[in-house]
Amino acid sequence: MLQNYLITALRAFSRHQLHFALNVSGLSIGLAAAILIGLFASYEASFDQQQPNADRVVRVEQYFSQVNAGVPLTNKNVLNRLRDTAGVEDLLVLEPLPPGAEFRVENNSFRLDGIVGASRNLLDFIQLQTLYGDLATVLQTPDQLALSASYARMLFAEQNVVGKTLQQGDKRWTVGAVFADLPENTHFAFNALHQVKPFTERFTNNTGYQYLRLKAGTDTTALASALQQQYIQMVYPGESADIIQLSLVPLTAIHLNGGLRYEMKTTGSRSSVYICLGLSVLLIALAGFNFVNMSIAQSARRAKEVGVRKALGASKSQIIAQFLTESVLTTLCAAVLACAIVELSLPWFSQLVERQLSLQYFSEFGAGLFVIVLLVGLAAGAYPAFFMAAFSAKRVLSGDLHRGKTAVMVRKTLLVMQSGLSVALIIGAVLLQQQLHYLQSLPVGYQRDAKIQVTDIDSNQLLFKQNSQLLERVRAIPGVQDVGIVDIDITNSFNASMSLSSDNGVLAGQVIPFIGVGMEPVRIMGLDLVAGRDFSQQTSSDWYQPLDDNNATAAMLLSETVVKQAGYASADQALGKVFTTEDGDGRSLRLTVVGVVKDLKVGSARAAQPAPVLICGFTRNWHSKLLLNIDLPQLPAIRDQLSEVLGQSLNIYAPNIELLADNYAAIYRNDAKIAKLVSIFSGLAILLACFGTFGLASFSALRRQKEVSVRKVLGASRLSIVNLLAMEFLLLVLISVAVAFPLTFWLVADWLSNFNQRIVQQPWVYLLSALVVAAITWLTVASIAFKAASTRPAQVLHYE
């Protein structure tokens, strides 16, 4: 019997090729999109699953309530003291080596990153394959390094380099082991490992990542609050109980929960995974709707067969089984085509989502895919199958086939949903792009074009003491217009804050983030000066000066918001006022306001941020940056010259140079990725909706063929007939618009509320998307209706 079903199905496919092609291509587009997304989602979920005891490992992260920022870093010495807390089984310490002197191998210098000190139990936490030497020994021996295979090749042009040495300043490292490169699907990222520095009694620096393996069944919330309490007692004795919050993030969730800051490598985005999943479910649903619609549209053609089969003794369930077989077969064909589409588009998609994805057919994923394909086939085939099985054999065979009203209702409802989704997706895509564009064009209070920064320079070389000689030499490089010093990446985030008190008493110990800068920050960073003056060489007292062991002074620029916070009526009034704070070395630091600038937007506009102050010649960061205004076309030459100058002055031969504009664009990269995905998927959704309209329109044209012929006989023009048929569909679009508008408005408003600065939803976007969908619908229907309107009436009426 199954064989009979299959034969019938295959021959039906070859007889109604257009119908079959529409069905299969529609389904395959939906499935292909879903497979791509499925690959992406399952890859994102696979992060760190391979690590030993992954389900019991957590990372300790902290959140600073006062500056409203979280970091995944903690102090290893404190965690070492807390390692006996009930529930904790083991502690892994990873401490990145701060950027220091360059590494030299024979006569070549290398700037190496990802060099991490690790506690000796590393292999209990991370699955790592040692290729040569002994990793455990390296982690217990000072001055030994374990290199990744790719670093070994880069430095020594071969892989087995155990016993070779590298020189870093005065320090000589010996390679003790080589390990295989980490896979891509882990949040860990390091290229070399060494013994972690011994534990000390210093509790204030957050220098590394601390991972805990918990005993089975431990309550993480309770443990987190127990740890937090002890952590605060040790690090911030006497401070309020919520000065920091500790959280224990499961190892396997780090990748999708990670923030932008201080991760070992760029993390994923949970929301983009969810958006992708949602969109792919939508596409499969759309393709399924099409399948239902077109199957029912075709049902008249198969009605005779159903009638005959019933007359010959087929039971209802046999008819249902037959049509389900057919729809599963169609879906399988679509799945094969979908796999081909996936193979073709995988390189492009991998690039889009920035992951190396591949489709393994003989895997859990492949099996899951097969099951989903079967389910889609059954779900999409169910309604048509029951619909067909309900045909009355008697009425079919006596030529008295009335299409059920419910079927028409179902199909129209499905079409309304399809166009509604199309309208919503267009609106979403346009508004998403608008919001993204808006974010990128927001005034940030500084200039970012034609600026480069040289990162990872020891702060002691740039701030505290003026290094005019270095700045002179850099400024002398052809193409460099200006050079200054900043202690943060202004496109990323603040690194430090201080508790400020104003002389009028309004601010008392207020925590305010600050940026340490060199001379003339207004000119070099392109800030908007509202009142007062820039820091300047002419008033060299602007620069940070320790007067004695207890006192120090520096000049300060306020941002407008801080002026208001400190209770001054205007920017001018704030000039000359003195703020006080501590400099961290036990001195009281007196800060004199010399100017006021417009508010700076550091990092992403997504989150609200406190307004900062700028302090001349002072920092709390280990590393600072040279900020250069340059003539952009000369960048390659400038790069070479910089290496030379920095090499001679600071022993930095391979400086890390970044374009500020690139860094700024990177903030919105995840958002841009989502916007792009939504655009692509909306395009596909509209395409699928077209398929649906096409199927329904061809059915409708067939149904109204006689009416059309009669109208033509009575003198109707082609256009009037096309419009007559299209009107039915435009009405459906109108209904779908009525449903889609409020829902979309609500959803988009919800999404926009994530942003601190956001666009207003414009009515024209809504009207435009409705018009686009209506126009596409009209064109699709017209392509069918024109044919119907061109048929010679005699041919049609003859058969009636």
Add this chain to the structure above:
Amino acid sequence: MIQLAGLQRVFRTQDVETTALNNINLTINQGEFVAIMGPSGCGKSTLLAILGMLDSPTNGSYQFAAQEIAHFSEKQLANLRKASIGFVFQSFNLIDELTVFENVELPLQYQHISAAERKERVHAILQRVGIDHRADHLPQQLSGGQQQRVAVARALVINPKLILADEPTGNLDSKNGEEVMAMLRELNREGTTVIMVTHSEKEGNYADRLVKMLDGQITLDRANNLQSLNTHNSEVA
């Protein structure tokens, strides 16, 4: 074999109620060849559908082989139908996607008969209607007469107790029509009960018994003596 008593079939659409069959009493015995005649809309197709168990009466009794089936469910009807009734339609109603062989094989498949036996029986029946050389062709590749012969073969392959023919020659030219009628006649001689709906007097003459209908009622039911004479001057109601 068939006994209808007080049979009624009413169709209801939103506001209109149409009585297609009204108080039909009819007994058909094993081995008869009955022609049901009447103008369009007289209810003869509805009667055929009920006799063929494709439809159920609204009221009244239908006994098939001494079994009351008026109240049978669709599934029970399907089971009874597939073992005992063969259909021949005016428009042949062969399944376009299946070959001649597969079309004839289909009713046997629904009866779960083994592949080997199916093959044997289908070949035998195709030979009998003289179409076995076309076994692998699709219906569209055959002439109308050939298609109707396939349809007859399909009706016969289950060895039915009853053959129901709905205007079996309506779509055929006279030569092919006569051939099909002769075939039905011969089947009847071999013992199969045949009930045929037609509005052609000429075809009615092939039958042993004429049942005439008008407006859902039987107006005439008599033996047909003229059939052996095979002439045109049949009786007028």
